[in-house]
Amino acid sequence: MIPEAHRLRHGDDFRRVFRAGVRVRSDHLMAHSLSENDDSHAARVGFIVSKAVGNAVKRNRVKRRLREIMRPRLVEFDSGSLFVLRALPNAAEAEFAVLESEVGDLIEKARRKQARSGRRTRPRT
Numbered sequence: 001m002i003p004e005a006h007r008l009r010h011g012d013d014f015r016r017v018f019r020a021g022v023r024v025r026s027d028h029l030m031a032h033s034l035s036e037n038d039d040s041h042a043a044r045v046g047f048i049v050s051k052a053v054g055n056a057v058k059r060n061r062v063k064r065r066l067r068e069i070m071r072p073r074l075v076e077f078d079s080g081s082l083f084v085l086r087a088l089p090n091a092a093e094a095e096f097a098v099l100e101s102e103v104g105d106l107i108e109k110a111r112r113k114q115a116r117s118g119r120r121t122r123p124r125t
Contacts, residue, residue: 002067006074008046008082017046017082022117024109026102028091029066033110036080043077045070048086058092065096069103076107083110 008014021034047066049059066085077083085106091099 002045002071002074005042006044008044008084013044013082014046014048014084017084021082021084022110022113024106024113026106028088028094028099029102029106030086030088031103031106031110032084032086033107033114034082035078035114036082042079043074043081043083045074045077046082046084048084049091050087052089053087054089054092059087062087062091065099066103069096069100073103073107083107 008017017032017034021032024031024033047063049062049066051059053059053062066087070083070085085103094102
C-alpha cells in the first residue's frame with residue numbers, strides 16, 4: 001500500500017499535472033509528471049485505470065500492480081513532485097515485469113523531458 005502522504009487524490013491536482021506537466025508514453029502506459037517548487041508535501045502519485053482497460057477485476061488487478069511497482073520507487077522523486085500513471089487499454093494483458101520495466105522507462109523519460117523543457121511551477125498560494 002502507498003502511504004497516504006504519497007497519494008494523489010484530488011481532481012484539481014490531477015488537472016494541474018495534466019495541464020502544466022509533461023506527458024510520456026509507452027506501449028501499455030502513459031505518464032504525466034510535474035515537479036513543483038513546493039517542498040511542503042511529499043512526492044505524490046496517482047493512477048487512472050478506465051473502463052476501456054476491462055471489467056472491474058482487470059482494472060483492479062492493473063491498479064494493484066501499478067501501486068506495487070510505484071511503492072519502492074517513491075524515494076526516487078523529489079519533494080513536491082506529482083506523477084500520474086494512466087493505464088492504456090492493453091495494460092490488462094501485460095505481464096508484471098513488462099509494466100515494471102515500462103514504469104522505470106517512463107520515469108526516466110519524464111525526467112529528461114522536464115529537464116529539457118524546464119517545466120517547474122510555482123507553489124500554490
